[in-house]
Amino acid sequence: MKEMRKKTTPRARTEGLLVEELPHEMLIYDTERHKAHCLNPTAALVWKHCDGRTSVQELARLLAKTLGVSVDEDVVWCALNQLEKDHLLEEKIEWPVDVERISRRTLIRRVGMAVVLLPVITTIVAPTAMASASSCAGPGQACSSAHPCCPGAGICAPNNTCI
Amino acid sequence: MNYSHTKSRSRLIAKVLGGAWRSSPPELKCSLEELAEVAPLLLGSGAGALAWWRIRNTTLQTTETAIELHQAYLLHTIHGSLFASKLKQAVALLRSNGVEPILIKGWAVARLYPERGLRPYGDIDLCVSPDQYTKAKALLDSPEYKDYWVDLHEGLSRHDNSTWDELVKRSQLVKLDEISVRILADEDHLRVLCVHWLGDGAWRPIQLCDIAAAVEAADSGFDWDVCLGRDKRRAKWVASGIGLAQQLLGARVEHCPLQVRAARMPRWLLPTVLRNWERPCIEDHRPPELIMKTLRHPTRVPKALVVRWPDAIGATIRLKGSFNQCPRLPFQIGDYFIKNGKFLMRLPGLVRARR
Numbered sequence: 001m002k003e004m005r006k007k008t009t010p011r012a013r014t015e016g017l018l019v020e021e022l023p024h025e026m027l028i029y030d031t032e033r034h035k036a037h038c039l040n041p042t043a044a045l046v047w048k049h050c051d052g053r054t055s056v057q058e059l060a061r062l063l064a065k066t067l068g069v070s071v072d073e074d075v076v077w078c079a080l081n082q083l084e085k086d087h088l089l090e091e092k093i094e095w096p097v098d099v100e101r102i103s104r105r106t107l108i109r110r111v112g113m114a115v116v117l118l119p120v121i122t123t124i125v126a127p128t129a130m131a132s133a134s135s136c137a138g139p140g141q142a143c144s145s146a147h148p149c150c151p152g153a154g155i156c157a158p159n160n161t162c163i
Numbered sequence: 164m165n166y167s168h169t170k171s172r173s174r175l176i177a178k179v180l181g182g183a184w185r186s187s188p189p190e191l192k193c194s195l196e197e198l199a200e201v202a203p204l205l206l207g208s209g210a211g212a213l214a215w216w217r218i219r220n221t222t223l224q225t226t227e228t229a230i231e232l233h234q235a236y237l238l239h240t241i242h243g244s245l246f247a248s249k250l251k252q253a254v255a256l257l258r259s260n261g262v263e264p265i266l267i268k269g270w271a272v273a274r275l276y277p278e279r280g281l282r283p284y285g286d287i288d289l290c291v292s293p294d295q296y297t298k299a300k301a302l303l304d305s306p307e308y309k310d311y312w313v314d315l316h317e318g319l320s321r322h323d324n325s326t327w328d329e330l331v332k333r334s335q336l337v338k339l340d341e342i343s344v345r346i347l348a349d350e351d352h353l354r355v356l357c358v359h360w361l362g363d364g365a366w367r368p369i370q371l372c373d374i375a376a377a378v379e380a381a382d383s384g385f386d387w388d389v390c391l392g393r394d395k396r397r398a399k400w401v402a403s404g405i406g407l408a409q410q411l412l413g414a415r416v417e418h419c420p421l422q423v424r425a426a427r428m429p430r431w432l433l434p435t436v437l438r439n440w441e442r443p444c445i446e447d448h449r450p451p452e453l454i455m456k457t458l459r460h461p462t463r464v465p466k467a468l469v470v471r472w473p474d475a476i477g478a479t480i481r482l483k484g485s486f487n488q489c490p491r492l493p494f495q496i497g498d499y500f501i502k503n504g505k506f507l508m509r510l511p512g513l514v515r516a517r518r
Contacts, residue, residue, distance in 0.1 A: 018244045022280075029241045036241045124237045 010080055011052035011090040027124070028088060036124040037086055042067070043119035046079040047088060056080070067117055079119035086121055173440035175201045176210075176368050177411040183213040184376040186277040189413075191217045195226055202228045207444030209283035210369040211235030216281055240280030246270060247279075249311050250287050251342050256308065257291070262299045263345060264289040265334055267322070267355060268373075271346040274337065275376040282369065290316040292327055322355045322362075324394060333389065350390035353377045357404030358397065364477040365407070366439035366448060374404050375414035387420045399486045402426035407436060429486050435475050464510075473498045 018029040026044035028037045039047060042063065049062055056076045064071040083089050175197055182188045198218070205214045215232035223229050250270060257264050266289055273282045291299045296317040303313050318327045333348035347355060356377055360370040381387075391398035402423045408414035410433060416424055442448075457467040473481075475491035478498035500507070 018241070018248065020240050020244050020279075022240065025237075027237060027241055027244075029244065031245075036238065038237055124234060124241065 008056050008093060008096065009052055009054060010050040010056075010083075010093055012047050012050040012083075013088055013090045017088070030087065033087065035086075037088070038122045038124050040118075040120040042075070042117055043079050043082065043121050046076055046119060047083055050080075050083070050089065052090070069117060071117075075117075075119065082119060082121045086123075088121075172201055172204065173437040173443075176204060176440055176443065177437075179205065179214050179217060180210055180368055180372055181411075181413040183210075183217045183412075184276055184281070184372050185379070188217045191221060191223075193218075193223075195223060195228065198223060198226075199228045202231060204443050205368075206231065206235055207446060208368055209445065210372065210443075212239045212281045212283075213369065213372060216278075236280045238280075239283050240278070242284045243270075243273065243279035243282075246284040246287065247339060250344065251339060253287060253289065253303065253308065253311055253313050254342065254344055256302055257289070257299055260298065260302055262291055262295045262302070263331075264291050264299070265319075265330065265345050265347060266290075267316075267319070267347060267352070268359070270339065270344070271352065272356065272373045272377065275373075275380050282373075286312040286314040288314045288316065290319050292331075293318045293320075319355070322359055323351065324397065325351065325392070348389070349377070349381065350386050353381070354390050354392065354397070354401050357401045358480065361400055361404060361476050362480040364439055364448075364474040365436045366443060366474070367445075368440055368443055371404075371408055371412060375408040375412050378405050378408060378414050378416060378419065381418065383418075387423070391422065396483065396485050398422070399426060400480065403428050403432060403486050407433065411436070429488050431475060431488075431491060432486065435491075439474060439476075468503070468507075471499065471503055473502070 016030065016032040018031060020027040020029075021044075024041065026039040026041075026047070028039065028047075029035075030037070045063055045066055046059055049059055054062070056073055059076045060071045060073045063075065080089070080093055084093055175193075179191065179193060179198065179201060181191075198214070202211070202214065205211045211232045212235045215229060215236045218224055218229055218232070247270060250266065254264060254266075266287070268288045269284055269286075273279060273284070276282055289299075296315070300315055302308070303311065303315060316322075319325070319330055320327075323330070330347060330351055333351060334345050335348055336343040336345055338344075346352065353374070356370070356374050360367070360374060363370075365371070381390075391401055403426065405414070405416060405419060405423050406426055406428045409416045410428075451467060451470050457463045473495050475495060478484075478494040479486065479491060481498050482494050482501075484494050
């Protein structure tokens with residue numbers, strides 16, 4: 001089973017994504033699902049190094065080197081779990097049977113790592129007050145002929161939502 | 164402090180946005196309660212990200228309000244990327260068909276800010292030569308480009324009195340990743356930003372930030388004579404726009420010519436802007452229901468006529484009036500009847516026909 005862990009070499013999805021790197025986070029917009037994600041530095045590091053050749057073990061080493069702390073493989077698995085759920089990997093990971101899909105909460109208990117170093121991916125949602133702030137509507141927002149969908153936010157569906 | 168008084172809220176908006184367009188904005192002295200009070204207005208008007216930029220290195224940065232403002236910044240950043248990608252494709256399409264568009268507003272002004280996500284993005288405002296408008300429209304109306312939301316303008320006569328050839332001659336090419344996009348000369352763009360903001364009723368604070376950013380970006384090569392133009396009335400509008408950016412947002416104007424710095428704004432202008440900033444959310448300024456539709460519900464007609472009453476600033480600009488001390492009512496009445504006169508004349512007949 002350890003052998004299978006070593007063989008797991010995830011590949012980041014590149015097609016249909018718009019990536020914007022900011023000083024403290026990475027933004028990824030999925031142009032197929034019209035969803036925007038915000039990756040913290042740990043999650044971004046894992047995603048960037050998912051080249052289909054680097055194993056989970058190597059990813060953990062890379063993380064440790066960059067963050068300057070020892071990093072358990074579970075941290076990488078936790079990041080991969082989130083990346084997979086958000087469709088940010090090329091293909092589904094073959095999860096070794098001895099690796100459970102770990103949540104961040106479990107990870108904090110198990111690894112005892114500083115919370116800020118844990119991988120976090122959040123979906124960006126427009127604050128309520130902002131939903132109508134633009135002259136056009138964003139993905140998933142309410143739209144009408146007077147309030148059309150923004151470029152790239154899809155088309156205004158009959159239920160008056162940009163899809 | 165209780166800022167329930169709306170005038171104070173518009174002042175507070177100005178305070179939060181003061182200098183926010185700079186790489187290192189001045190320190191904001193504002194309580195959490197004050198920020199929380201105006202945050203919905205800032206978010207609703209598209210200035211949420213700029214507010215976050217001002218508080219990002221303060222003790223307010225971890226508050227719930229700051230997190231909401233930060234979300235606005237992230238969303239604008241994503242929209243900015245999408246906007247840039249669509250803009251490049253639209254420009255390439257037009258160019259490959261022999262049409263050279265000029266971009267106004269949007270990215271053309273966002274590039275003056277330290278980061279792409281500090282400003283909201285709407286549609287792509289492209290201006291083309293009037294004799295190429297039909298061709299450009301046909302290209303952009305094709306199904307492939309229907310979700311590009313290009314707002315195509317036939318020249319720039321709606322926004323400016325310079326001829327298309329003059330504007331093209333002075334225009335500049337700026338890099339956007341691997342392509343170049345044609346935008347107006349800085350002088351023309353500042354004038355267009357001022358006139359457009361005032362003509363819309365000056366209700367949107369973010370557009371005054373655009374003016375402030377453009378004024379501060381004007382370097383020694385900036386030709387103020389070109390910016391202010393030959394039309395004295397228009398020059399006064401521009402000077403007033405700049406004056407408001409200085410008075411409300413603290414824009415630096417030391418490098419502006421005396422004609423701008425010494426320009427006396429009419430007494431009614433600043434209070435009118437502050438009053439308009441009491442309702443700075445885009446939601447409050449959506450075009451009203453088509454008046455002919457209103458006729459299906461005759462009880463709504465009085466309200467429909469009231470909501471169409473124009474603001475003093477926009478009415479003056481639309482009627483090409485002077486910014487002087489005279490009352491604005493004649494402009495408002497004139498503008499109202501020009502826009503609604505045709506309908507008002509037909510109203511009695513339409514009502515009779517419906518009975």
